[in-house]
Amino acid sequence: MHRHASGVLWVLLYVLIVLSPLVLMAVRPVPPGRSLLIEVSIALGFVGLVMMAVQFVLIARYPRMSAPFGIDVLLRYHRNIAGVALLFVVLHPTLLIINNPALLAWLDPIGGTWASRTGAWAMYAFILLALISVFRKQLRVSYELWRFSHTFFGIAAVLFGHIHVHLAGRYTDVFWKEAVLIAISLVMVGSFGYIRLIRPAIVRRKPFEVAEVRPERGNVWSFSLKPKGHEGMRFMPGQYCYLKLNTPYSFDEHPFSIASSSERRDRLEFAIKELGDFTSRIGQVPPGTTAYVDGPHGSFSPDLTPAPGYVFIAGGIGIGPFMSLLRSLADRADPRPVTLFYGEKSWDITAFREELEELGKRMNLEVVYVLENPHEGWTGETGFITEELLRKHLPEERFERHVFICGPNPMIDALEHALARVGFEDRQVSAERFNLV
Numbered sequence: 001m002h003r004h005a006s007g008v009l010w011v012l013l014y015v016l017i018v019l020s021p022l023v024l025m026a027v028r029p030v031p032p033g034r035s036l037l038i039e040v041s042i043a044l045g046f047v048g049l050v051m052m053a054v055q056f057v058l059i060a061r062y063p064r065m066s067a068p069f070g071i072d073v074l075l076r077y078h079r080n081i082a083g084v085a086l087l088f089v090v091l092h093p094t095l096l097i098i099n100n101p102a103l104l105a106w107l108d109p110i111g112g113t114w115a116s117r118t119g120a121w122a123m124y125a126f127i128l129l130a131l132i133s134v135f136r137k138q139l140r141v142s143y144e145l146w147r148f149s150h151t152f153f154g155i156a157a158v159l160f161g162h163i164h165v166h167l168a169g170r171y172t173d174v175f176w177k178e179a180v181l182i183a184i185s186l187v188m189v190g191s192f193g194y195i196r197l198i199r200p201a202i203v204r205r206k207p208f209e210v211a212e213v214r215p216e217r218g219n220v221w222s223f224s225l226k227p228k229g230h231e232g233m234r235f236m237p238g239q240y241c242y243l244k245l246n247t248p249y250s251f252d253e254h255p256f257s258i259a260s261s262s263e264r265r266d267r268l269e270f271a272i273k274e275l276g277d278f279t280s281r282i283g284q285v286p287p288g289t290t291a292y293v294d295g296p297h298g299s300f301s302p303d304l305t306p307a308p309g310y311v312f313i314a315g316g317i318g319i320g321p322f323m324s325l326l327r328s329l330a331d332r333a334d335p336r337p338v339t340l341f342y343g344e345k346s347w348d349i350t351a352f353r354e355e356l357e358e359l360g361k362r363m364n365l366e367v368v369y370v371l372e373n374p375h376e377g378w379t380g381e382t383g384f385i386t387e388e389l390l391r392k393h394l395p396e397e398r399f400e401r402h403v404f405i406c407g408p409n410p411m412i413d414a415l416e417h418a419l420a421r422v423g424f425e426d427r428q429v430s431a432e433r434f435n436l437v
């Protein structure tokens with residue numbers, strides 16, 4: 001209930017901040033009125049600018065703010081609402097030009113006045129940021145370059161937008177009104193400083209050391225850390241952390257779901273699949289290397305969604321968070337039934353299958369393996385995890401269970417639809433996506 005109430009308060013605060021420019025426009029002194037189209041255009045530009053600035057706050061990983069929602073939900077909101085902010089920002093000059101086509105010249109990034117130029121720069125920076133994000137894969141932009149450009153264009157868009165508002169001067173000729181806008185820009189700068197300097201400093205106080213790097217089936221590594229001079233991290237099974245090696249200030253940080261049991265604080269383990277430059281080197285990290293862990297984050301946890309039983313659906317390395325869930329439930333001697341659907345390409349690369357067998361002896365667990373390329377003699381399920389397959393293996397009391405899915409995005413999309421057709425409601429299904437961008 002407390003979590004719910006604080007979530008509502010944060011949402012109210014967000015709406016208040018985003019709509020604050022409308023208050024600035026409505027409270028006296030206001031400049032003499034102009035046509036409705038112009039006033040709507042200015043309102044859209046203002047609100048779009050503030051929404052852009054607040055985007056930095058949403059992803060700053062402030063513990064109090066992310067607690068009620070989970071960082072994954074905030075990241076998803078950040079991504080989805082950016083389209084609305086961009087629409088508002090683009091509508092701002094569009095409406096002005098509809099009102100007076102001569103203003104088309106304002107879109108010239110090197111012509112016009114400083115007021116129009118900075119406005120155009122802000123809008124172009126925002127458009128570039130959006131294009132690179134949406135078409136990152138097609139443009140073959142690496143994650144690291146994407147992240148740098150995202151931050152760079154985001155800061156540029158908000159700063160130029162603010163200078164544009166200041167130079168246009170229509171609603172900021174009164175000190176307190178200008179002060180409100182400056183405060184919103186400072187919140188953006190502050191959030192950037194928080195994530196780049198303050199959070200790393202907090203993380204630095206609780207370092208870890210690489211204890212063991214164990215190979216598993218299918219190019220997966222169990223990357224095991226032990227706390228250095230502290231008691232370890234308290235977390236809920238299913239949560240994830242950002243991992244950095246050697247220095248907490250590194251830009252090279254990667255999110256990984258915790259795979260170890262929440263009942264063991266002396267070890268923190270991740271199941272990491274070789275994929276790109278960082279993960280392909282993980283198997284060669286020598287024991288003793290200092291590691292920094294920003295977390296725990298996320299809300300993909302049965303501890304937050306109590307139910308009489310669970311259905312876990314894993315695709316490939318999506319098994320990572322489920323190892324933490326299963327190891328924790330077994331360590332807690334939790335009697336609740338769990339059905340695990342585990343899809344993999346072939347049997348020889350199915351990670352953790354030996355341990356899953358052991359876990360089955362310690363808890364109420366049924367595992368349904370589904371192989372895309374089964375070997376000769378395989379008698380289990382084959383192909384993909386489909387609606388028919390779910391119907392065949394889900395227990396009678398299926399609707400009492402909560403379903404967790406983790407795997408590749410197309411698999412999650414397909415299964416969310418399949419589960420809806422089987423009869424599950426949205427609130428009974430939680431998904432963890434590894435491809436946030």
Ligand SMILES: Cc1cc2nc3c(=O)[nH]c(=O)nc-3n(C[C@H](O)[C@H](O)[C@H](O)COP(=O)(O)OP(=O)(O)OC[C@H]3O[C@@H](n4cnc5c(N)ncnc54)[C@H](O)[C@@H]3O)c2cc1C
Pocket residue numbers: 143144240252253254255256257258270271272273274275276277278279280317320321433434435436437
């Ligand atoms: C919440 C969450 C939990 C995850 N849990 C696991 C896990 O338990 N095991 C596992 O093997 N993988 C997990 N991943 C995926 C893992 O973060 C990426 O595979 C890894 O960062 C790839 O880095 P790379 O340099 O090796 O590959 P690259 O080739 O650089 O990247 C491959 C893809 O991974 C993503 N990625 C790369 N770097 C980052 C980054 N710094 N932050 C976010 N995404 C990035 C991008 O979509 C990129 O296209 C998780 C991702 C998320 C978002």
